[in-house]
Amino acid sequence: MPIIIHSKYKNKEEAILQLVANFFNEGDMIVAGARNTIKSNFLDDKKVNIKFFQKPGLFKSIIYSFFRSTKAKRSFDYANYLTEHHILTPFPIAYIENRNGLGLLKDSYYISEQIDYDFTIRELIHDPLFPERNVILEQFAEFTFKMHEAKINFLDHSPGNTLVIKKADGKYDFYLIDLNRMNFKKLSIEERMDNFKKMWLSKTMVKVIAKAYAKLSNEPEEKLHIILLEKTIQFKRKITKKKYLKRKIGRK
Structure with missing residues (x-):
């Protein structure tokens, strides 16, 4: 389960992996979609959002594994680009990709800071x-x-x-x-x-x-x-x- 973490949160790897491991048993539900699920939880004292991207079909799994970035990676990369260009978005913390023995994508997670909006x-x-x-x-x-x-x-x-x-x-x-x-x-x-x-x-x-x-x-x-x-x-x-x-x- 490869994990890429923003340098600001590099020392939180174990806690981030624990959040993902307990995703289905802990946290507050925000969105329960057919393809994606979003929950909020705490990373130490920081409230964060965890977005779970379900396993794609075989064709899309091949595409995302070898030809195109996964949705989790794109979310993380694009959030970093926005932040670097002073466009506001919830701060990107990490993304995780779960793959099988052949390297095919199973599911993935994107973690960002929680925004309390009006x-x-x-x-x-x-x-x-x-x-x-x-x-x-x-x-x-x-x-x-x-x-x-x-x-x-x-x-x-x-x-x-x-x-x-x-x-x-x-x-x-x-x-x-x-x-x-x-x-x-x-x-x-x-x-x-x-x-x-x-x-x-x-x-x-x-x-x-x-x-x-x-x-x-x-x-x-x-x-x-x-x-x-x-x-x-x-x-x-x-x-x-x-x-x-x-x-x-x-x-x-």
């Missing part, structure tokens, strides 16, 4: 009367711009994957989670706007985001508004169509 972007998206909604959206646009400037394309940039903490000075901190799908390159303005599409923005929110992003990028506000609105509408139509087809097939 809300996610999802709550704000679904509540038009959310306090300081436009202020938060403007700051979220700034956060995303900073991420794009660091050549980060977060493919799962969706409402539930950004944790928000309200600061005393009226500012908000944004933390990215569920990190295993990213790529890194210089992004065109079209690609930058496309990165917002999964946020499920209303027309009002599109206007706020476009205006804030335009100020930061020195791009015309009208241009960004047109692109972002088009990307958002296209995405919503695509998801709505998928749901409709699933319902239709389910009735047969």
Whole structure:
């Protein structure tokens, strides 16, 4: 069971391995998903999250074993990249890969520090009367711009994957989670706007985001508004169509 640990936690290897060994018997459940399970527990006096990635099918096991990094490794590596570029994310502690005698991946774990947050972007998206909604959206646009400037394309940039903490000075901190799908390159303005599409923005929110992003990028506000609105509408139509087809097939 190979383990890679951040230098900050190098002296905690035995305790980290113990957390993983007792994963199914200890800790508080956060997410009990079909493929992944997340629990919280304590590493000495530090509260941490442990994400368990279940054993993939044979084909994916071969891919993750020999051709592509595992989800646990990507989560750890990407968290380190974000941290190095001053993009907030729960601090990466370690990842562990469990393999069989042939070197094929069985399952894996990613351990990070626990973030006690106030809300996610999802709550704000679904509540038009959310306090300081436009202020938060403007700051979220700034956060995303900073991420794009660091050549980060977060493919799962969706409402539930950004944790928000309200600061005393009226500012908000944004933390990215569920990190295993990213790529890194210089992004065109079209690609930058496309990165917002999964946020499920209303027309009002599109206007706020476009205006804030335009100020930061020195791009015309009208241009960004047109692109972002088009990307958002296209995405919503695509998801709505998928749901409709699933319902239709389910009735047969």
